[in-house]
Amino acid sequence: TQLLEQSPQFLSIQEGENLTVYCNSSSVFSSLQWYRQEPGEGPVLLVTVVTGGEVKKLKRLTFQFGDARKDSSLHITAAQPGYTGNYLCMGSARQLTFGSGTQLTVLP
Amino acid sequence: GAVVSQHPSRVICKSGTSVKIECRSLDFQATTMFWYRQFPKQSLMLMATSNEGSKATYEQGVEKDKFLINHASLTLSTLTVTSAHPEDSSFYICSASRVRGVYNEQFFGPGTRLTVL
Numbered sequence: 579t580q581l582l583e584q585s586p587q588f589l590s591i592q593e594g595e596n597l598t599v600y601c602n603s604s605s606v607f608s609s610l611q612w613y614r615q616e617p618g619e620g621p622v623l624l625v626t627v628v629t630g631g632e633v634k635k636l637k638r639l640t641f642q643f644g645d646a647r648k649d650s651s652l653h654i655t656a657a658q659p660g661y662t663g664n665y666l667c668m669g670s671a672r673q674l675t676f677g678s679g680t681q682l683t684v685l686p
Numbered sequence: 687g688a689v690v691s692q693h694p695s696r697v698i699c700k701s702g703t704s705v706k707i708e709c710r711s712l713d714f715q716a717t718t719m720f721w722y723r724q725f726p727k728q729s730l731m732l733m734a735t736s737n738e739g740s741k742a743t744y745e746q747g748v749e750k751d752k753f754l755i756n757h758a759s760l761t762l763s764t765l766t767v768t769s770a771h772p773e774d775s776s777f778y779i780c781s782a783s784r785v786r787g788v789y790n791e792q793f794f795g796p797g798t799r800l801t802v803l
Binding site for chain 2: 676
């Protein structure tokens, strides 16, 4: 299993700030999923992107799939403490590929 | 979204015993399921790919005789940790692959916390 390069690994910000998480790979994916995981629980699917250049929004979260379907980003606008958690990207191709996760802490 | 369950959610066992963990896709069929383990504050580590009706494919470094996987139906995969030892204590998670036309989506179970005394 190849790793998606996910960055940053850790991020601590104040409530109201914006942030972006990146997932990059040299592989082309048929789809890419973003998940959020809280301690002691399994990852929960946030969104699936399929088409190159696709943009999806989920409240304050904006997900983008690269034109070549090799990379993706998650942008959070005016983050709130409730968004604290571990964010994980996972790409689907001939094999499963996932990032190392981004531990986000939003301080009140 | 699709639902994947795991049972049990927590298990405590004595060293040397075997423990079985079930992973079920409740509202879709999954020809492929995956098993992971996760240590505190670390990322998921893929252990094996479970294929319905055939042998599981294990990642490098994962002992297939230690971690037995059976995918007997399109909605159930089991992971048996044989002769468990304290170092096997971990958080075990499964995911099930749902086919959506030309791509697959992974849905994760809630995880099983294994503690070996």
